[in-house]
Amino acid sequence: MRPASAKALISAINDNATRLAALESSGGNNSQGFSGNYTLTGIGMATDCSGTIGSAIAITLIGISGTGVASDGQLSITLTERSIDPILRDDGTGNFEVEARGETNTDSDTVSFTSDGVFIGIDAGVFSEDGSTFTLTNSNPGCPGDVTYIHGIRT
Numbered sequence: 001m002r003p004a005s006a007k008a009l010i011s012a013i014n015d016n017a018t019r020l021a022a023l024e025s026s027g028g029n030n031s032q033g034f035s036g037n038y039t040l041t042g043i044g045m046a047t048d049c050s051g052t053i054g055s056a057i058a059i060t061l062i063g064i065s066g067t068g069v070a071s072d073g074q075l076s077i078t079l080t081e082r083s084i085d086p087i088l089r090d091d092g093t094g095n096f097e098v099e100a101r102g103e104t105n106t107d108s109d110t111v112s113f114t115s116d117g118v119f120i121g122i123d124a125g126v127f128s129e130d131g132s133t134f135t136l137t138n139s140n141p142g143c144p145g146d147v148t149y150i151h152g153i154r155t
Contacts, residue, residue, distance in 0.1 A: 033131045034113060034117045034127045035071045035072075036069075036070060036071075036131070036154045037067065037068070037069055037155050038067065038068040038069070038070065038075075038152035038155065039067060039068075040065060040067060040079065040150055041064065041150070041151055042063075042064035042065075042079075042136075042149050042151060043062065043063060044061075044062035044064060044146075044147065044148040045059060045060065045062065045147050046059070046060040046083075046140075046143070046145065046146045047059050047060075047143060047145030059085070059086065059145070060083045060084070061084050061086075062081050062083045063081070063082045064081050064082075064150060065080050066079035066080055068152050070131075073114070073115070074112055074113070075110065075112075075113060075134075075152075076108070077108065077109055077110070077150075078108045079106065079150075080104060080105070081105045081107060082103075082104050083102055083104075083105075084102040085102065111125070111136065113127065117129075117134070119134075119136060122136060122137070122138040123137050123138050124136070125138075132153070133151065133152060133153050133154065134151070134152045135149070135150070136148070136150040136152075137149050137150075
């Protein structure tokens, strides 16, 4: 074995020992790899399941942006949701009129994730293997038309 190769081998062994020690000190929880600050983008769709609009059909289209911070198995997110509601309303003669309204809301939430980077308590969601991105998909069981999709990129 050449001396340069021996040095490279020793360096690789030491590097692996350092990485193994860091993994062991995390108590087996790999969530340290799923940490950091994230920029969020997404879309959503909501329907009027309450019937409060009367004889109208309301579908809200939502553009989502925000930030997230992941650490210790928790993702805390703050979202700005900009919506537009194109509403089809029966004018009483069998014709539908179109109305539109929009609003902006800010919302915060926390979602837990496993050491494998899989989100808990939502329809679907997972970090990429290296934790650089994640996706979340969730629906409202009480209103089947309500669906949200969020994509996060570590900054």
